[in-house]
Amino acid sequence: MKAILVSAELKSSRARARAGASTSLEELWRLAETADIEPVKMVSVRLARWHAATFIGPGKVREIKELAAAEGAGALIFDEDLSPAQQRNLEKETGLIVADRTRLIIEIFALRARTREGILQTRLAKFSYALSRVAGKGGGLDQQRGMIGGRGAGEKKIEYDRRTLRVKIAELQKEISAIKRERLTQRGRRDSVPMPQVSIVGYTNAGKSTLLNNLTGNRHAIYADNKLFATLDPSTKRVRLPSGGWALFTDTVGFIQKLPHALVAAFRATLDEIGYSDLILHVHNLASPDAKPQHEAVKAALRELGAREVPVINVFNKADAVKGGAAAAWAPVRLRPLLVSALTGQGVPELLAACEKALSLRWGEYTVTVPAGAKGLIKEIYSSCLVMNADYSREGALLRFKATPENYARILKKVASRV
Numbered sequence: 001m002k003a004i005l006v007s008a009e010l011k012s013s014r015a016r017a018r019a020g021a022s023t024s025l026e027e028l029w030r031l032a033e034t035a036d037i038e039p040v041k042m043v044s045v046r047l048a049r050w051h052a053a054t055f056i057g058p059g060k061v062r063e064i065k066e067l068a069a070a071e072g073a074g075a076l077i078f079d080e081d082l083s084p085a086q087q088r089n090l091e092k093e094t095g096l097i098v099a100d101r102t103r104l105i106i107e108i109f110a111l112r113a114r115t116r117e118g119i120l121q122t123r124l125a126k127f128s129y130a131l132s133r134v135a136g137k138g139g140g141l142d143q144q145r146g147m148i149g150g151r152g153a154g155e156k157k158i159e160y161d162r163r164t165l166r167v168k169i170a171e172l173q174k175e176i177s178a179i180k181r182e183r184l185t186q187r188g189r190r191d192s193v194p195m196p197q198v199s200i201v202g203y204t205n206a207g208k209s210t211l212l213n214n215l216t217g218n219r220h221a222i223y224a225d226n227k228l229f230a231t232l233d234p235s236t237k238r239v240r241l242p243s244g245g246w247a248l249f250t251d252t253v254g255f256i257q258k259l260p261h262a263l264v265a266a267f268r269a270t271l272d273e274i275g276y277s278d279l280i281l282h283v284h285n286l287a288s289p290d291a292k293p294q295h296e297a298v299k300a301a302l303r304e305l306g307a308r309e310v311p312v313i314n315v316f317n318k319a320d321a322v323k324g325g326a327a328a329a330w331a332p333v334r335l336r337p338l339l340v341s342a343l344t345g346q347g348v349p350e351l352l353a354a355c356e357k358a359l360s361l362r363w364g365e366y367t368v369t370v371p372a373g374a375k376g377l378i379k380e381i382y383s384s385c386l387v388m389n390a391d392y393s394r395e396g397a398l399l400r401f402k403a404t405p406e407n408y409a410r411i412l413k414k415v416a417s418r419v
């Protein structure tokens with residue numbers, strides 16, 4: 001279906017806000033394409049004031065309706081959130097389907113989710129969004145009628161809708177936490193050796209999945225594509241660090257400006273794990289002219305998730321796609337530029353070295369004598385620690401290694417049970 005994209009701003013808004021609106025509208029264009037909608041025109045309207053009934057006012061509604069007819073468009077998509085009443089009024093007056101950015105993003109998530117957890121989370125976001133739309137006071141006509149003569153039919157229906165949605169939301173939340181628990185115990189079983197956890201985060205399309213594919217040496221391990229929200233479901237891979245130890249890297253859903261709150265809340269079960277990781281890799285797309293606002297949007301999302309305590313390494317990806325100076329124009333890049341290309345592999349060894357260094361800040365140096373015959377335990381130490389020296393004798397192996405204090409405590413316990 002063809003669609004016209006609309007963004008609105010007040011004439012009094014500052015120039016910088018206006019520049020932001022135009023890139024936001026371009027992003028909306030890509031979002032529409034991702035949802036298999038064919039955008040045909042972008043319209044920015046500047047208003048003296050907001051209009052309660054139709055958001056943009058009768059004059060602009062008429063103009064856009066004519067434009068849609070001329071372009072053969074069947075839908076209008078607004079960059080700003082519309083109230084349920086505004087959406088209804090606009091649909092009535094134009095005869096077109098009217099949606100907003102939030103609804104579009106939720107639809108894309110619904111198209112993209114593959115795992116059971118992702119599908120349930122998207123459904124949860126849909127219901128929460130719907131609930132926020134029936135919960136508003138003074139919204140529909142029916143509701144107003146209900147308010148005059150006691151509990152009218154409209155009000156009863158809204159009460160009913162609200163209750164049904166709440167029940168569904170509670171059911172979904174229960175199911176999601178059950179899946180999360182299951183996932184965590186499975187992972188716990190699989191990785192009885194505690195490895196450091198690294199979360200890869202960043203704006204959608206920054207190259208997170210491509211980077212993890214590069215790190216694992218398998219270009220097709222995770223689906224990566226030039227689409228927004230190509231990957232929604234988290235995947236965790238084992239990655240070898242330069243000195244031989246292993247770490248678990250997790251690629252997850254990307255962020256976007258104005259990410260709907262209902263989605264962040266619904267994906268909480270997945271996103272919370274970022275806050276529990278040992279290190280965050282924040283991947284930036286240097287090839288995007290919006291790298292800086294994207295950086296801010298991701299930082300705001302991390303703050304909202306409460307991941308403030310975790311150390312962050314800023315990674316500037318797609319270095320192959322920018323010519324020399326372009327990257328340096330952006331201030332944070334000058335601080336400590338870790339330029340990489342997930343496509344060509346440029347800068348990846350340096351990135352891994354930086355990860356190891358950051359992770360090893362928590363490591364201590366320990367010496368343990370592993371009794372002879374405990375081959376499995378020695379193997380475990382080699383795979384979860386950084387072994388610096390090993391002396392073998394008849395009594396066993398004297399190992400000097402670096403490890404996290406938790407891992408050392410675990411190893412000591414195992415050694416004690418062998419002697």
Ligand SMILES: Nc1nc2c(ncn2[C@@H]2O[C@H](COP(=O)(O)OP(=O)(O)OP(=O)(O)O)[C@@H](O)[C@H]2O)c(=O)[nH]1
Pocket residue numbers: 202203204205206207208209210211223224225226227228229230231232253254255317318319320321340341342343344
């Ligand atoms: N030129 C260039 N393109 C890259 C690089 N890394 C990724 N890309 C391309 O950028 C697009 C997005 O890459 P993804 O890895 O899917 O991005 P993502 O961050 O996982 O995106 P979402 O899953 O949508 O949030 C793909 O077309 C990649 O081929 C790079 O270093 N250089």
Ligand SMILES: [Mg+2]
Pocket residue numbers: 208209210223224230231
């Ligand atoms: Mg991805």
